[in-house]
Amino acid sequence: MPRPVPWIPAVLYGAVLAGGVYHALMIGPGFGLRTAAFAALLCTLAALDGRAWRIPAGAVFALRVVLLGAVAALDTSGLSRVLFVLVPFLGFLAFGPAVGMWLGAGCVALLAGAFTARVPDWEVRAEYIADLLMFSLGVVLALATAAVAVREQRARGRLEGTLAQVAQLSAARERNRLAREIHDSLGHHLTAIGIQLEKAEAFASLDPEGSARAVAHARWSAGRALDEVRASVRTLGPESEAEPVGLSRTLADLVHHLDGGAHRISLDVSGTERRPLLVLYRAAQEGLTNACRHSGASAIDVTVRYDDDGARLCVTDNGRGLGGAEEGFGLAGLRERVRLADGTVDLRSSDRGTVLTVGVPW
Known part of the structure; x- marks a missing residue:
């Protein structure tokens, strides 16, 4: 059965790729090897999501998480952290709502930990508080979207089964x-x-x-x-x-x-x-x-x-x-x-x- 709403990861990959390349060309150091690797990894993620794999779902999910971390490390604009809302989203679709919720909470905690390790007194700086709140909101919306998509897919499956019986x-x-x-x-x-x-x-x-x-x-x-x-x-x-x-x-x-x-x-x-x-x-x-x-x-x-x-x-x-x-x-x-x-x-x-x-x- 095809995964529901497959366009969400593709839209996020495209937006982050456009924003990262624009930042590298117009604000950052230019389109160098780092930006090329960044773009290549995003294309790899898109290709990974664009087909069904015969390897276990857990291995595919782990590979996505590793690639997302590599993309974030290579991105000079910082936009790629929005991609981590896909971790609970894809986890929900692959392993169920409980796993998706735990992954969402973990991603929020990980971002807060990264701010704590890298940014002194971030908890009193409005821009970082806003980033954390927006990321948390993105995680909630991703989980809600996954839940609605799964229910819709199940309802469609039941309808198709009923129509077949009729x-x-x-x-x-x-x-x-x-x-x-x-x-x-x-x-x-x-x-x-x-x-x-x-x-x-x-x-x-x-x-x-x-x-x-x-x-x-x-x-x-x-x-x-x-x-x-x-x-x-x-x-x-x-x-x-x-x-x-x-x-x-x-x-x-x-x-x-x-x-x-x-x-x-x-x-x-x-x-x-x-x-x-x-x-x-x-x-x-x-x-x-x-x-x-x-x-x-x-x-x-x-x-x-x-x-x-x-x-x-x-x-x-x-x-x-x-x-x-x-x-x-x-x-x-x-x-x-x-x-x-x-x-x-x-x-x-x-x-x-x-x-x-x-x-x-x-």
């Missing part, structure tokens, strides 16, 4: 939705095709007309499956964008082709439909697929009731029931669909048949 959850939800669409639409039609082809094969010699009718129904299911796959690819949006036009009509069409003239499936619709409901259509597909393919039912009743509160679908068969088997992906996906539509699912099964009831509000 993206993963959104992708997982979309994958689940597409999986439900594939199972509920394509899976149903493939089951219907299988049923009709089995019927066509069984009655090919006994009832050629019925066999041809079963093949036609299988062909219709294949076409419908292809249409639904194309619709899903086109929209890839909310379920409401792919809802069929008229639940009653599509259910009648579904029952007609799935039953294939066997009069095994009956459909009863009452009330006024206010809007298409894809979730009930998928529920009917799931119930009919299970009843036709797995239960061995000889009679299947599909009823739809519309009222002021919503719509209710009931699929009843006289098959062998679930037999204690666990619900498969289709029923689990159906429950999720209905939950998202604020509806209810009730499934009751015994050895005398299964009743699937789904209700959704308008």
Whole structure:
């Protein structure tokens, strides 16, 4: 992870370099070997901060402190002592707030000790008192800047982590939705095709007309499956964008082709439909697929009731029931669909048949 506010050391290095060179040229002894070494060490510090190192952070920090001391020793203007505010700043970033605060206090104490050793009676001279106070203020501001930068970086990291989790959850939800669409639409039609082809094969010699009718129904299911796959690819949006036009009509069409003239499936619709409901259509597909393919039912009743509160679908068969088997992906996906539509699912099964009831509000 990149270090926060990397521009602060660079700005200080540039300011001290400009001030030191100006002092050497205009006030001091001129641009000699000492000033050149001073400038070279500042450039070395800038290069050291400008890249990531594989050596331990403590070694890099110690090298910075040594270079800062060398720069201060070579500077003829005295401006370079401002660079020592970087010691607690970099220590805070590298080792944490406790180390940064101790380093800040140490730098202030070191400057006071240097004044004591070199300047007699400095504690009563306004310019040195002002220098110490300004340096102390610089240390405090450096520590505050480091603390704010670290908090901001952590907050950014948490935000990026949250956004990544949201993206993963959104992708997982979309994958689940597409999986439900594939199972509920394509899976149903493939089951219907299988049923009709089995019927066509069984009655090919006994009832050629019925066999041809079963093949036609299988062909219709294949076409419908292809249409639904194309619709899903086109929209890839909310379920409401792919809802069929008229639940009653599509259910009648579904029952007609799935039953294939066997009069095994009956459909009863009452009330006024206010809007298409894809979730009930998928529920009917799931119930009919299970009843036709797995239960061995000889009679299947599909009823739809519309009222002021919503719509209710009931699929009843006289098959062998679930037999204690666990619900498969289709029923689990159906429950999720209905939950998202604020509806209810009730499934009751015994050895005398299964009743699937789904209700959704308008």
